[in-house]
Amino acid sequence: MIRPLIVIRRVPKIDFMRWHLFGFAFSGLLAAVSIGLFLTIGLNYGIDFKGGTLIEAKTQGPADLAAMRAKLDALHIGEASLQGFGAPDEVLIRLPEQPGGDAGQMKAVGLARQALGSDIQYRRTEVVGPSVGAELIRAGALATVLALAAILVYIWFRFEWQFGVGATISTIHDVVTTVGLFAIFQLEFNLTTLAAILTVAGYSINDTVVIYDRVREAMRKHRTMPFSELINLALNETLSRTILTVSTVALAVLSLLFLGGEVLKGFSIAMLWGIVIGTYSSLFIAAPIIYYIQPSRRSIARESAGADVEPARPPAGPPSRPRGAKS
Amino acid sequence: MLYFANWKVLLICGVCALGVLFSLPNLFRPAQLAWLPESIPHKQVALGLDLRGGSYLLLEVDVAAAQTEQLNGIIDNVRDALRGAKIGYKNLNVENNAIVFAITDNDRFEDARAALGKIDQSLTVNIASDGTGKMAFSAQATDERRSQAIDQSIEIIRRRIDQTGTKEPTIQRQGQNRILVELPGVDNPEHVKALLGKTAKLTFQLVDEAASVEDARKGKLPPGDEILPSEERAARSGQGAFYVIKKRVMVGGDTLVDAQVDLQNSQGPAVSFRFDSVGAKRFGDATRENVGKRFAIVLDNKVVSAPVIKDAILGGSGIISGSFTVQSASDLALLLRAGALPAPITILEERTVGPDLGADSIHAGAVASIVGVVLVVIFMFLFYGLFGVFADIALFFNLCLMLGALSLLGATLTLPGIAGIALTMGMAVDANVLIYERIREEIRSGRTMLSSLEAGFTRAFGTILDSHVTTLVAGMLLYWLGSGPIKGFAVTLSIGVLTSLFSAILVTRLEIVSWLRRWKPREIPL
Numbered sequence: 001m002i003r004p005l006i007v008i009r010r011v012p013k014i015d016f017m018r019w020h021l022f023g024f025a026f027s028g029l030l031a032a033v034s035i036g037l038f039l040t041i042g043l044n045y046g047i048d049f050k051g052g053t054l055i056e057a058k059t060q061g062p063a064d065l066a067a068m069r070a071k072l073d074a075l076h077i078g079e080a081s082l083q084g085f086g087a088p089d090e091v092l093i094r095l096p097e098q099p100g101g102d103a104g105q106m107k108a109v110g111l112a113r114q115a116l117g118s119d120i121q122y123r124r125t126e127v128v129g130p131s132v133g134a135e136l137i138r139a140g141a142l143a144t145v146l147a148l149a150a151i152l153v154y155i156w157f158r159f160e161w162q163f164g165v166g167a168t169i170s171t172i173h174d175v176v177t178t179v180g181l182f183a184i185f186q187l188e189f190n191l192t193t194l195a196a197i198l199t200v201a202g203y204s205i206n207d208t209v210v211i212y213d214r215v216r217e218a219m220r221k222h223r224t225m226p227f228s229e230l231i232n233l234a235l236n237e238t239l240s241r242t243i244l245t246v247s248t249v250a251l252a253v254l255s256l257l258f259l260g261g262e263v264l265k266g267f268s269i270a271m272l273w274g275i276v277i278g279t280y281s282s283l284f285i286a287a288p289i290i291y292y293i294q295p296s297r298r299s300i301a302r303e304s305a306g307a308d309v310e311p312a313r314p315p316a317g318p319p320s321r322p323r324g325a326k327s
Numbered sequence: 328m329l330y331f332a333n334w335k336v337l338l339i340c341g342v343c344a345l346g347v348l349f350s351l352p353n354l355f356r357p358a359q360l361a362w363l364p365e366s367i368p369h370k371q372v373a374l375g376l377d378l379r380g381g382s383y384l385l386l387e388v389d390v391a392a393a394q395t396e397q398l399n400g401i402i403d404n405v406r407d408a409l410r411g412a413k414i415g416y417k418n419l420n421v422e423n424n425a426i427v428f429a430i431t432d433n434d435r436f437e438d439a440r441a442a443l444g445k446i447d448q449s450l451t452v453n454i455a456s457d458g459t460g461k462m463a464f465s466a467q468a469t470d471e472r473r474s475q476a477i478d479q480s481i482e483i484i485r486r487r488i489d490q491t492g493t494k495e496p497t498i499q500r501q502g503q504n505r506i507l508v509e510l511p512g513v514d515n516p517e518h519v520k521a522l523l524g525k526t527a528k529l530t531f532q533l534v535d536e537a538a539s540v541e542d543a544r545k546g547k548l549p550p551g552d553e554i555l556p557s558e559e560r561a562a563r564s565g566q567g568a569f570y571v572i573k574k575r576v577m578v579g580g581d582t583l584v585d586a587q588v589d590l591q592n593s594q595g596p597a598v599s600f601r602f603d604s605v606g607a608k609r610f611g612d613a614t615r616e617n618v619g620k621r622f623a624i625v626l627d628n629k630v631v632s633a634p635v636i637k638d639a640i641l642g643g644s645g646i647i648s649g650s651f652t653v654q655s656a657s658d659l660a661l662l663l664r665a666g667a668l669p670a671p672i673t674i675l676e677e678r679t680v681g682p683d684l685g686a687d688s689i690h691a692g693a694v695a696s697i698v699g700v701v702l703v704v705i706f707m708f709l710f711y712g713l714f715g716v717f718a719d720i721a722l723f724f725n726l727c728l729m730l731g732a733l734s735l736l737g738a739t740l741t742l743p744g745i746a747g748i749a750l751t752m753g754m755a756v757d758a759n760v761l762i763y764e765r766i767r768e769e770i771r772s773g774r775t776m777l778s779s780l781e782a783g784f785t786r787a788f789g790t791i792l793d794s795h796v797t798t799l800v801a802g803m804l805l806y807w808l809g810s811g812p813i814k815g816f817a818v819t820l821s822i823g824v825l826t827s828l829f830s831a832i833l834v835t836r837l838e839i840v841s842w843l844r845r846w847k848p849r850e851i852p853l
Contacts, residue, residue, distance in 0.1 A: 003852045006709050007710075011771075101673075102673050123681045129676060139809075143809070154793075154797060192816075195816050201801060206794035206798055209797060213790045244706075252699035252703060252754075253753065255696075255702060255749065259698055260695040261691035264746055267746055268746075
């Protein structure tokens with residue numbers, strides 16, 4: 001029989017709750033810095049959102065950036081930015097947004113193509129006019145908000161509202177800090193980044209839900225256990241799953257990051273950060289929040305009437321109350 | 328746990344087999360597909376433009392301009408109707424998507440209303456008590472006309488693009504007044520963009536030789552006239568040149584049946600054209616009545632040339648010469664053949680990927696996915712041994728099901744879509760991890776082998792469902808709100824979530840049950 005080579009035999013006994021205030025402070029700081037940077041420096045928006053032109057070109061022989069720049073400058077279409085990109089014969093050219101609305105952008109890229117001549121191979125050209133850019137920002141923000149709302153409604157529907165609140169706070173934390181990462185390092189923020197952020201939100205909630213499921217189960221099973229112990233138990237019981245899952249997803253994302261090519265880089269970075277911060281927030285934000293807004297043990301117990309539960313024991317501290325007690 | 332109804336076994340095996348069957352064609356190159364037997368499906372995953380190279384253009388139709396144009400056409404009818412009924416009016420014009428006018432016969436508002444009401448059922452006529460009137464399309468008519476303008480634009484664009492020889496273009500409506508054009512294999516779309524940027528509205532109108540251009544430029548334009556620039560005259564005289572032209576159209580370009588580039592012309596490249604019978608008759612009549620005068624050939628509100636009519640032109644064909652190059656003459660011929668757009672078009676977005684980058688992207692995406700999957704497979708084996716192998720087999724079927732579903736649905740695979748596949752592979756095993764960890768726990772708590780297996784599957788199910796639904800919600804919203812490549816990501820992510828639900832739960836379970844029956848193990852190797 002083939003046995004696993006690596007086994008985590010015992011349930012760990014880490015006192016997560018002891019560190020939760022530290023976690024709150026750390027996350028609060030991280031989120032504050034993220035929001036601060038977002039508001040002051042802002043994001044390095046790609047042309048998807050900001051409009052403008054991007055040309056990825058391959059020249060014959062090593063690229064002569066100065067000559068190409070001179071050709072583009074002669075067109076008077078604003079300051080073109082040229083940078084080497086991967087191999088020495090590859091150049092990334094960015095043209096700023098042109099006056100004259102959508103038609104202006106198209107005219108500029110036509111002129112640029114003409115000026116650069118035909119011995120250049122155009123690997124990629126992206127031109128986004130101002131009207132589309134504005135729409136994409138709106139649609140992106142809308143998608144993020146709606147996705148969060150929809151997932152929240154689902155959790156509300158499946159769990160008690162307290163879990164919904166916890167999941168929302170921790171997911172917003174993950175989204176905010178991922179945006180913060182892009183603000184700090186001024187990484188290009190484009191449509192694929194946005195897709196990554198939504199996926200991160202999905203993953204983070206996924207992770208939180210697994211833990212909440214276990215918290216709820218523990219609430220049914222151990223009716224007298226103090227709440228902080230209960231949360232610790234749930235976190236420790238799911239810890240090996242948490243680690244294994246974050247590892248498999250990280251393996252997939254890492255191979256995308258290193259092998260998936262330049263176009264997927266932003267996506268992979270956002271995903272990688274997102275799954276790490278998402279795992280952290282499930283452990284140190286989402287779970288401890290439940291300690292502060294405890295769902296009623298009675299309603300959870302009632303919900304699972306008939307399920308295998310330890311026999312009810314005499315009362316414990318709040319918020320659970322002895323069965324049959326009249327208020 | 329041991330009991331697995333036969334029909335369920337069949338169903339699971341059947342679905343897996345179908346997944347393998349439908350994903351199979353993707354292993355072959357298109358040329359090799361022809362060698363496959365008929366009974367095997369041939370449909371491959373459709374690749375997005377970012378993978379196979381090509382150009383994506385998002386166009387916007389200026390619907391308001393189309394409507395103004397239509398109202399300008401109706402204004403003559405309004406004039407005729409009011410004159411016919413001998414009703415005095417002034418200030419007849421088109422403003423803000425409506426025909427505006429003022430009735431000067433104070434006691435004849437009702438007559439005017441009746442006369443104007445007959446022109447077009449879809450126009451609403453309003454005449455205020457001070458005599459100012461307004462005619463506009465009803466909301467429903469506006470919508471219908473918008474829709475018509477878009478459909479017509481799509482048709483014209485299709486004809487123009489077909490003429491350039493682009494293979495398999497996709498042209499479809501998007502939203503209210505946008506058109507999405509995908510041109511596979513085109514890596515420099517400037518020519519197509521130039522062709523789409525022209526309305527190509529051709530008219531033949533008389534030059535008003537009595538009016539002076541100087542006066543007209545100062546704003547003293549005789550009623551019923553317009554002043555239009557001429558590139559040809561500007562090229563000859565070296566300065567801004569204009570013609571004063573009668574607004575009334577002799578013949579429109581919509582009556583052309585053919586146009587060809589003519590390189591034999593003594594005045595340089597030209598375009599020869601032929602009218603249909605209606606156009607030929609109208610053109611013949613108009614030229615016969617105006618021998619000795621000039622007429623202007625007007626293209627998109629610019630005078631191409633303004634020859635003098637030497638004789639009645641009755642043959643129904645003619646030649647447009649002007650300051651053409653070979654390219655511009657053949658483009659004009661192409662545009663005239665394809666027909667005029669009902670409204671001007673603006674290009675909002677262009678995304679072009681050369682064939683090399685596309686091939687590189689496919690390669691990078693495939694390598695990254697394969698490496699990712701292999702790592703996950705090894706990882707699962709290290710941590711779960713035999714059960715890890717079970718999960719890996721399920722993962723293989725998951726991959727087949729995803730590819731099969733993508734091929735079958737005709738979904739488009741984009742580079743972010745490949746990322747979605749890689750990501751789903753990492754996430755798919757989460758369900759297995761949840762189940763296995765649960766089984767371990769149940770064993771630890773002292774349950775028997777079978778009951779811990781059973782409990783592992785049933786207890787983990789709720790959690791797995793919750794976590795999959797949340798990812799699915801995110802995926803569907805991405806699909807709904809995203810565009811192009813992002814949609815591709817949303818598709819693979821959503822399909823992957825669904826197939827992994829099937830493979831991780833049912834396939835793994837079937838594997839474990841078969842293993843139990845076959846080997847009758849005493850304990851679980853976890």
